[in-house]
Amino acid sequence: MGTGNSFDFERNIDAALADQQLKKNLRNAMDILVEKRRAVFTDPEALEQLRAAGNAIKRRALSKLPQLLEQLEAKCRQNGIQVHWAEDTAAANRIVLEIMRANDATELVKGKSMVSEEMHLNRFLKDHGIEALESDLGEFIIQLNGETPSHIIVPAIHKNKDEVAEIFHDKLPDTPYTEDVEELTRIARQAMRKLFARVKVGLSGVNFAIAETGTLLLVENEGNGRMSTTVPDVHIAVMGLEKVLEKLSDVPPLLRLLTGSATGQIITTYVNMITSPRKEGEKDGPKEVHLVILDNGRSRMLADPEFRETLLCIRCGTCLNHCPVYVRIGGHAYGHVYPGPIGKILTPQMEGLEQAGVLATASSLCGACGDVCPVKIPIPALIRRLRSESYDAKGDGTVSGHGYKKNLTETLVWKGWELVNVHPALNRLSTKMAGAMGKRLPKVGPLKQWTRARSAPKFAGKSLHDHELEKGGRDD
Amino acid sequence: MARIPEKPTTVYMFGTCLVDMAFPRAGIAAHRLLEREGLTVLFPQAQSCCGQPAFNSGFIKEARAVARKQIEVFPGPLPIVVPSGSCAGMMKHHYPEMFADTAEYPKARQFADRVFELSEFLVRVLDVRLDDVGPPETVTWHTSCHALREMGVIEESKSLIRQLEHVNLVELEREEECCGFGGTFSVKQPAISTAMVKDKIDDIARTGAATVLSGDCGCLMNITGALEYHRVPVEGKHLAEFLWERTNGNRKQL
Amino acid sequence: MTSPDRDRIMARLHTSGTEHTVVPEAAIPPDSAFDPQEKITQLATLMGAMKTEVHVVETAGWVDKLKELARERGWEQLLYGPASPIGSAIETAWESDTDGLPALVAYTEPVESFKDKLFQIDAGITSTQGGIADVGAIVLWPTEEEPRLLSLVPPVHVAVLHADTITSSLAEMISVQNWAGGMPTNALLISGPSKTADIEFTLVFGVHGPKELVVFILK
Known part of the structure; x- marks a missing residue:
């Protein structure tokens, strides 16, 4: 799946997460910054x-x-x-x-x-x-x-x-x-x-x-x-x-x-x-x-109506302070000058996806950054767009290195996912199969990652679709 | 905030793929809660997934195909009630976005305007009154990020719990912080994701509650998976299931 | 005027399509408006909270108050601009009695020949261009007569502010003083003494600039 990124994000993350002192320092600091911001902007309206004015200006x-x-x-x-x-x-x-x-x-x-x-x-x-x-x-x-x-x-x-x-x-x-x-x-x-x-x-x-x-x-x-x-x-x-x-x-x-x-x-x-x-x-x-x-790279960002919004940034850093990922891994783990949510959208555009596209994976898309951004940069939407560019899903990528992650496995997985979710018969079949497997799914691939610190998901023997069908309720 | 319709006689339910496969009891309970308010609940069998997994992973074309299917199978003018803030957020906010500047936009918009998260619908449209018949119990509440930020329904969800006379709700210290699920994030960045969910279950354990409630099965799967792995004796449960059990008089009957 | 980099950048900007988007003027939310007394109170309260020492005094009496402070604090030298709006008032006041007062040092030389001396002086005094009530700041436009470093290098900065030059907001000041018509070499908003919180958010004053800021508001 060749991520080709020239810095070892995974190693940086593991090192940061293992550093208890860093964890304490960051949590204390971010709590203070979040609280200070809250205290100065007391009226939500x-x-x-x-x-809105900042965004418009x-x-x-x-x-x-x-x-x-x-x-x-x-x-x-x-x-x-x-x-x-x-x-x-x-x-x-x-x-x-x-x-x-x-x-x-x-x-x-x-x-x-x-x-x-x-x-x-x-x-x-x-x-x-x-x-x-x-x-x-x-x-x-x-x-x-x-x-x-x-x-x-x-x-x-x-x-x-x-x-x-x-x-x-x-x-x-x-x-x-x-x-x-x-x-x-x-x-x-x-x-x-x-x-x-x-x-x-x-x-x-x-x-x-x-x-x-x-x-x-x-x-x-x-x-x-x-x-x-x-x-x-x-x-x-x-x-x-x-x-x-x-x-x-x-x-x-x-x-x-x-x-x-x-x-x-x-x-x-x-x-x-x-x-x-x-x-x-x-x-x-x-x-x-x-x-x-x-x-x-800024003039190139300007040429894309969506990515252009990256240039609204006034470098206040509040997206870092509110980010559940930044507070756990700190700035250095990102391996580049601009860390945190803004870094996740800025760096891949400046350095290219091959260099830094992996940064866009480090977001749960919780939306905290976009909510606090003073100039309303839609950071989660731009992270999604970068993910899409990484696979060239749109076919019209504008970021350097677009399509660098395109690979047959993921393409097929998502194509299969689409089929299953568009065709009711296939959907019922796959749900039944998952239900029949119950707890006995092999712990490979994504499930292996999932079970690093969680028990495996349990699929129900009988799906909601089955229950509803049995109940004989009208469905249209 | 969406306009609040008059109380309808019939609604659609969109069950969500996770409820369908892993938490069917939550879906059944949601169905029962709506029926008890005198509504007819329609469950189109051709429904599947809101499309969020592909959408958030960058596979927009595939997400759009699946979204198109959902729009097709919920044609009527009826409200669509969803027992998930995340799926509701996807359908309400991202469907119109995905079809912006296309001929399909009006349909997507019309669909989106009918989407309600379950607790939002119970409180704002149905104005439900819950009669708690269960024993005294302490619970805590986990909001999904999208219920909180996209749907803005955290107060509605908590107000339902607070209606239960014998239930003591202890809020999490970091109520607004993500549990680390994030769909494919949990497997693309497993180290960060598990660090996040570990902090979340520590926060849950500190409340002393025996049950953590949520309106989102993605979060629940993440949180209960971590609780079990770390052998923390707290049960995770979908809000709908909990509300039904507390008010029905028979905990087992669903 | 042009360089290859400039030409390439401008070419890309022009072809970016950004100019096709027409964005209307922003609707800027109105600022609070204060009456003259509120302006003083607001400014004094906010600057006070930032550890500024604010004295509201009658115009006639401010120099006496300055002398009182100077004696009390034991400043050794006071840097000032003789040709500034407050220069002659200070000189006159220092003529009558100098007992226990700091020596007046005039900032009249270019910094090149004055730097060594400048870095040894413990207090400096300046006039101000105005004050901003809603954020609590004084405004300085350093001049030939009151150079830029006068308010920066000495550990104590004393500023003299006329109450009637306080505006409710920065926007109001920019507008009533017609800043767009021409900005000085350097314009400053100052809300308190120099400070840092870079080490564990512990607030420490006087990291690079003055440790103390004293403002006389003249009614």
């Missing part, structure tokens, strides 16, 4: 109206995407921001590297950016002799430990404070072991302040880019985003091309949805809006601002 922006990106570019240039386009992550990395070299910079200080994770920028720069230093506390912790984020909002959520204490003690010179979170934070602040005073280039992501004014908007709580975009001489912002909004008045509802869904805040500590580099007479701020606009 108002939330529904807000979600983003859908409208997508419907005008080419025009809005051109407007954003023109406005940014007018304001003095240099705009770069990258078709894929390799191109985006090259652009960053060129800017670093033009500024003779060997260190880059980073605010939190999932697009930079998507680019695997840190690794790329390292290969070119440049050190990328994470400044978000969570990112800082996992970078010290040589890890990648396990959550798109709270990247070190899989670690508890004892583990952080251990990491700081091991990896930071002259750091005594302490589990005091205030103290751990102070240690990080000190290290970071030295860095900010020294490093010449800062990099950030973008939460919303406003075409109307050429403004880049970033939300954060720590202030490292402001530091990274204000102290260094050069600021590089990287964004996926779906981040553009039509106008400033689109911001308030989306901002409310983003912070409320992500961390249960009515607003973050900082909303940082950047519209130009340092102007004549201004005393601080970067002298150069660069905006890198990344495609990396």
